[in-house]
Amino acid sequence: MSAKTRGTPAVPMFRRLMVANRGEVAVRIARACDLLGITPVFATSTADRDAGYLRGRETVCIGAARSPQSYLNMQAIVQAARQSECTALHPGWGFLSENPVFAALCETHGVTFIGPPARAMHLMGKKTPAKAAMRAAGLALIPGSDGILDSAEQAREVADRVGYPVLLKAESGGGGRGMRIARGPDEVAGAYADAQAEAIAAFGDGRLYLERLIEGGRHVEIQIMADRYGHVVHLGERDCTVQRNHQKLLEESPSPSLSAEEREKTLTAAVRAAASIGYVGAGTMEFLLDQGTLRFMEMNTRLQVEHSVSEVRSGRDLVVEQIRVAAGHPLSFGQADVVLTGHAIECRINAEDPANNFKPAPGKIVRWHSPTGDGVRVDTHVDSGYEVPPHYDSLLCKVITAGATRDEAAERMIVALGELVCEGVPTTVPLHLKILRSSAFRTNHYDTRAIPGL
Amino acid sequence: MPVKNFVLDARLTPPVLRARLAAGPDGRQRLLAPGVGMFRGAPDPGMLVGPEQPIGALEILGVVHHVLAPAGAGGLVVAPEEAPRGPAPARRPVGFDDLLLTLDPSATRSESAANATGPVAGAGASGAAVLRAPTSGRFYVRSGPGKPAFVKAGDVLEAGQTVGLIEVMKTFSRVLYGGDTLPSRARVVRVCQADESDVAQGDPLLEVEPADAAVDQNTKPHPA
Numbered sequence: 001m002s003a004k005t006r007g008t009p010a011v012p013m014f015r016r017l018m019v020a021n022r023g024e025v026a027v028r029i030a031r032a033c034d035l036l037g038i039t040p041v042f043a044t045s046t047a048d049r050d051a052g053y054l055r056g057r058e059t060v061c062i063g064a065a066r067s068p069q070s071y072l073n074m075q076a077i078v079q080a081a082r083q084s085e086c087t088a089l090h091p092g093w094g095f096l097s098e099n100p101v102f103a104a105l106c107e108t109h110g111v112t113f114i115g116p117p118a119r120a121m122h123l124m125g126k127k128t129p130a131k132a133a134m135r136a137a138g139l140a141l142i143p144g145s146d147g148i149l150d151s152a153e154q155a156r157e158v159a160d161r162v163g164y165p166v167l168l169k170a171e172s173g174g175g176g177r178g179m180r181i182a183r184g185p186d187e188v189a190g191a192y193a194d195a196q197a198e199a200i201a202a203f204g205d206g207r208l209y210l211e212r213l214i215e216g217g218r219h220v221e222i223q224i225m226a227d228r229y230g231h232v233v234h235l236g237e238r239d240c241t242v243q244r245n246h247q248k249l250l251e252e253s254p255s256p257s258l259s260a261e262e263r264e265k266t267l268t269a270a271v272r273a274a275a276s277i278g279y280v281g282a283g284t285m286e287f288l289l290d291q292g293t294l295r296f297m298e299m300n301t302r303l304q305v306e307h308s309v310s311e312v313r314s315g316r317d318l319v320v321e322q323i324r325v326a327a328g329h330p331l332s333f334g335q336a337d338v339v340l341t342g343h344a345i346e347c348r349i350n351a352e353d354p355a356n357n358f359k360p361a362p363g364k365i366v367r368w369h370s371p372t373g374d375g376v377r378v379d380t381h382v383d384s385g386y387e388v389p390p391h392y393d394s395l396l397c398k399v400i401t402a403g404a405t406r407d408e409a410a411e412r413m414i415v416a417l418g419e420l421v422c423e424g425v426p427t428t429v430p431l432h433l434k435i436l437r438s439s440a441f442r443t444n445h446y447d448t449r450a451i452p453g454l
Numbered sequence: 455m456p457v458k459n460f461v462l463d464a465r466l467t468p469p470v471l472r473a474r475l476a477a478g479p480d481g482r483q484r485l486l487a488p489g490v491g492m493f494r495g496a497p498d499p500g501m502l503v504g505p506e507q508p509i510g511a512l513e514i515l516g517v518v519h520h521v522l523a524p525a526g527a528g529g530l531v532v533a534p535e536e537a538p539r540g541p542a543p544a545r546r547p548v549g550f551d552d553l554l555l556t557l558d559p560s561a562t563r564s565e566s567a568a569n570a571t572g573p574v575a576g577a578g579a580s581g582a583a584v585l586r587a588p589t590s591g592r593f594y595v596r597s598g599p600g601k602p603a604f605v606k607a608g609d610v611l612e613a614g615q616t617v618g619l620i621e622v623m624k625t626f627s628r629v630l631y632g633g634d635t636l637p638s639r640a641r642v643v644r645v646c647q648a649d650e651s652d653v654a655q656g657d658p659l660l661e662v663e664p665a666d667a668a669v670d671q672n673t674k675p676h677p678a
Contacts (some may be wrong), residue, residue, distance in 0.1 A: 046551055061549035062490050066592075066652075076490040076550065079514050083547035109515060177624065191647060197598045202624060360623040362590060390590045394623045 014088040014112070018081035021092030022048050022071060024395055025303070027381045029090045030057065032319035033039060041084045045070035047389040048117050053381040065391045071095045072204075074102050081111045084158040088112040088326060090319075094393070097123045097302040098172075110180050113349050114326040116281045116301045123277060124299040127171055128209050132295065134285075137273035139266070139296040144211030152192040155210055159188055162212045168192055170199035171207040176246025178202055181213055182412065193309050217446045218289035219243065220255050222270045223310040225282050225321055227331045234267045234276045235310040235318075236340045240434060241448055244358065249428065249451070250435060251306040252345045253313050256406060256444045257289060266294045271335075282322050288448075305348065305398065306378055312344040312402045343409045344402045347417065347436075350394040361425045362390035369421035375402040376416045377408070388425055396427060410436050417445075467593060471512060473554055482508045483527055483557040487548040489514060493521075494545035496555055499533035509555055513545070516570040521554070529557035544555045583636050584646075587653040588629065590621035595649045603649075609642045620653070629659065637664035 016039045019026045026042055033040040041058040047065035048054065060080040063070035070076070072095055075193050081089050089111050091097035097220035098120040099116065103440050110153035115121060124130045128147045135141055145158045148171055158325035159166040159182060167410040169177030178199030182193035196206040223235040239255035240248045254263075282306050287294040307318050321332065352358045364387045370378040382388075388396070399416050414436050417429050431451075435441050438453025464515065471500065473485040487493065491514040503509060505525045512519045533557070595603045595618050605617045613632040617648035620629055631640070647659055 059549075060490060060547075061551050063550045070550070075515050080549065082515070083490070126605075171578045198601075198626070201621070202628075359589065359627075360625055362622065390622055392623060 014086075014323070016041055016084065016086045016112075017323070018043055018077070018084065018086040019092070019110070020071070020077050020081075020088040021095060021097075022055075022392060023381045024379055025094075025305075027053050028379055029092060029319055032323060033319060035317070035320055036087075036323060038323070041086050043071070044082050045391075048390055049242045051381070052383045052386055058084065063268075065389065067095065067391065071392075074099075074105050078105050078109050078111060079104075079275075081106070082109055084265050085197040086111060088114055088323070090114040090323070091302070093302050093305060096254060098292065102333060108264060112167055112326055114281070114322055116279055116283065120277055120279050122408045124279075124283070124301045125172070127169065127173070127298050129300050133277055134273055134296045134299070138269050138274045139273055139285075140212045140293055142214060142290075142295045143325050144295060145209045148207045149192075149210055152189040155208070155234045156185060156188045157180075157191050158210050160185065162210075165213040165215070167211050167213040168195045168208050169211065170202040170203060170205065171209055172205035173199060176179075176243070176248075178208075179246055214288050214295070216446055216449050217291075217295075218255065218257050219248075219286070220258060220294060221284050221286045221304075222267060223282070223284055223304075223307065223318075223358070224270060224279065225316075225318065225325075225331065226274055226279045227325045228328065229278045229330050230275060231331045231334070232271045232279065233331060233333070233335045233338055234271050235314045235316065235338055237263060237267070238306055238309050240306065242441075242445065242451060243448065248306065248348060250345065250347050250432065251309050252343065252405060252406070252409070253309045254269035254340070254343065255289070260293060262289075262292060262294060279359045281325055282318050305395070307347055307399060308377065308400050309344045312400050313340045313342065315340050315341075342404050343406045344400060345409045345413050346398055346400045346431045347407075347413060348395060348428075349399065349420070349422075349432070350428045351396050351425045352389045352394050352428050354428055354431045355426070358428070360390075360394045362388045362394075363425040364388075365396075365422060366424040367421055368423075369419070370397070371399060371416035371419035372415060373412070373419075375412050376400070377402075378416075382422075396422065396425075407442070410442065469517065469519045470522060471519045472522050473509060473527070475524045475527050478556055481559065481575045482532065483529060484553055485509060485523060485527060485555040485557065485560055486514065487550060487552045487554050489519075489520065490549055491515075491519070491547075492545040493548045493554060497531050499531050501531045502529070503531055503555070503557055504528045521652050523557075527557060529559035532556040532558050542659065569660070583640065583662050583664075584663060585617065585629075585631060585633065585636060585638075587620065587655055587657045587659055589620060589622055590655045591620040591653065592647075593621040593629075593647045593651050593653045593659065594621065594626075594648070595645060603645075605642050605645065605660065607644055611640050611642060611660075611662065613638045618647075631660075636662065639665040641665045 019029045019040050030040040033226050044059045060078050062076040063073050096102040100118040103113040103118045143162045145291045149155045165183040166182045168356045180195040182188045182191040199207040218241045226232040238253045240249050240251045244251040282303050284300040286297045351361050353361050368384045377400040382396050399410050401412040434453045440446045441454035471488040476484045478484040491512040495510040510521050512521050611631045615631045616628045617631050618627050618629045643661040
C-alpha cells in the first residue's frame with residue numbers, strides 16, 4: 001500500500017457498517033471490517049441475540065426469530081442502520097442479498113448497499129433477463145423458456161418443445177430452493193405447483209421459468225470482481241458438482257474436469273459479459289459443463305458461501321475488496337496480479353443427520369473444536385455451548401484446505417475433518433469423509449446425478 | 455354542498471403499533487418495543503396507563519407510528535432504575551424488544567386480573583390420544599395458502615395419512631399419522647396447533663380417539 005493511501009485516502013472509508021445477516025457470514029463480514037478498521041454493527045433477531053459470536057459486539061435487535069420479522073424485514077434493518085449511525089450495509093448471502101428493492105431502500109436512506117447497483121442486480125437477479133444479457137455477450141445457454149411462465153399449461157407446452165426431462169426454477173431463486181424436475185408431461189403440473197409453493201415460502205415470489213434438465217453435467221462457476229470504474233477481473237472457476245438436493249456440499253478449484261481451452265475461453269467471456277452489464281462488486285456466474293461446453297445458467301449478484309475457495313487460491317480477500325469497491329475505491333489488483341496457485345477444497349458442514357435422511361438437526365452444541373493446521377482454514381460462528389436455532393439454515397461451518405495438488409488438498413481435508421469435534425448435534429462430516437475417500441471422487445468420475453461415494 | 459378538494463392526510467391516521475408485554479420482577483409489567491426505531495413521548499413516572507392507551511411514538515424510517523399499550527397491560531408508570539444524567543434526550547434509538555416502560559399493576563389490580571386469566575386447554579386430559587410433533591419447527595395445517603386443511607376435527611385418520619407439514623430450516627416434511635401408542639384408525643377430536651405456529655418437538659398436534667369405538671356407537675341402535 002502506498003504512503004498516499006495510508007495517510008489521507010483520496011476516497012474515504014466507512015466508519016460503521018451494518019451486518020444484515022447472521023451466523024457464519026456475519027462473522028466473515030465482521031472480520032473484514034476489523035481488518036479495515038470499520039466498526040461492525042450486527043442486526044440480529046431475538047433467536048440470535050445471545051449467541052456467542054455476538055459477544056462484545058454492537059448489536060441492534062431487529063425483530064422476532066422468524067426471518068420475515070427480522071432478517072427479511074427491510075424497514076427494520078435500514079432503520080437499525082440509520083439509528084446506529086452506519087453508513088454502509090453488507091447483506092451477506094441469502095435473505096435480502098439479491099433484493100433490488102432492499103438495495104434501493106438502503107440508498108434512499110443514505111446507507112451504502114454493498115453489492116452491485118440495483119439496476120445490475122435487477123437484471124441479473126431475475127434469471128430470464130440475465131440469460132438474454134449473457135446470450136448477447138456470447139455465452140452458451142441451456143435451452144428452455146424465453147421468459148417467465150404464465151401457467152402450468154404453458155410450462156407443459158415449453159417442456160414439450162425443448163424435450164424431457166425439464167427443470168422448473170424460481171425466477172428469484174437461489175440456494176437450490178424452488179426447483180423441481182418433471183420427467184414427463186404428466187409431472188409438469190405437480191412440479192410447477194410444488195416449485196411455486198416453495199418459491200413463495202422462500203423468496204416471496206412464485207414466478208417460474210423452465211430449462212431442459214441436462215443430466216450428468218458438472219456444475220462450474222466463475223468468480224467475478226468489478227469496480228465502478230469499469231475494471232473487471234475473474235478469480236478463476238470453482239467446481240460445485242457435489243450437491244445433495246441442489247445444496248452444494250463440497251466445492252473445489254480448479255475444476256478437475258475443465259479443459260484449458262474451455263476455461264480460458266469462458267473466463268474471458270465472463271469478464272466481458274460482466275463489463276457489458278456494468279457490474280460492480282463480487283458476483284458469480286454459474287455454468288453447467290455439458291460435454292466439454294460451459295453453458296450459462298445464472299448469475300449470483302452477491303458474495304457466495306464458497307467464495308473462500310477462490311480466496312485461498314488467489315490470496316485475495318474478497319469481502320475487504322467488496323467493501324473497498326463500495327466505498328468508491330478502484331480494484332486493488334488487476335487481472336495480471338491474480339495468481340491462482342495449487343488446489344483448494346471446501347466442505348460445508350451442516351447440522352443435519354446423515355443417518356436420518358439428512359433431517360435438519362437444531363439443538364445445543366455441547367462441545368466444539370475447529371480443526372487447525374497447515375493449509376487449513378475454518379470459517380464458523382459456532383463455539384462450545386452454541387445453540388443451533390431451528391429457524392434458519394443449517395450451515396455450521398466451512399472447512400477449506402489448500403494443497404499443491406488435488407490429492408494433497410483432499411488428504412488435508414480428511415485429516416481436518418477427523419479433527420473436527422461437534423458434540424450435541426449430528427453433522428454432515430461422515431458424508432464428507434465418505435465422499436473424500438471414495439475412488440469416484442479421487443479419480444474424478446462423477447457428475448451432478450449422484451454424490452460420489454454414495 | 456358537496457365536499458370539494460377533500461384530501462386524506464396520512465398524518466391524521468398514523469400507523470399504530472402495540473408494545474409487547476413481558477413479566478418483570480415484583481409482578482411488574484415490562485412494555486417492550488414492537489420494532490426498531492426512534493422512540494419518544496413516553497408518559498412520565500406516576501402516570502396511569504391502561505390497555506390501548508398511547509405510550510409514545512416510534513419513528514421508523516421517517517414514519518411516526520403511535521405505540522399503544524397492549525391488552526392486559528395496566529398500571530402506574532415506574533421511574534427507570536438508572537435515571538440518565540442531565541436532560542432526557544428528545545428521542546432515543548430502540549431495538550426490537552428493548553424496554554420502553556415499566557408498569558406497576560398493583561394500583562389497578564382489580565382491572566388487570568380480569569384480563570390476565572385465559573382458558574388453558576388440558577391437552578389429552580379427556581383421555582384422548584395425542585399425536586406429537588416429531589421435530590421442532592413451524593407447523594402448517596394446509597399444503598399452501600387457500601388450500602384445504604389436511605385434517606379437521608371429526609375426520610377419520612388411518613396410519614400413514616398426512617396431517618400437516620413441518621418446516622425446519624426451510625425444509626418441508628410431511629407429518630404422517632401413526633405411532634405405537636396411537637390407534638391405527640382414529641377420529642380427530644381437536645387440532646391443537648394453529649396454521650404456521652412454531653412447535654417444539656413433542657408438542658401436541660392432534661388429539662384423537664379410536665375410530666372403531668365411534669363406529670360401535672353408531673351401530674348400536676341396530677342390533678342384529
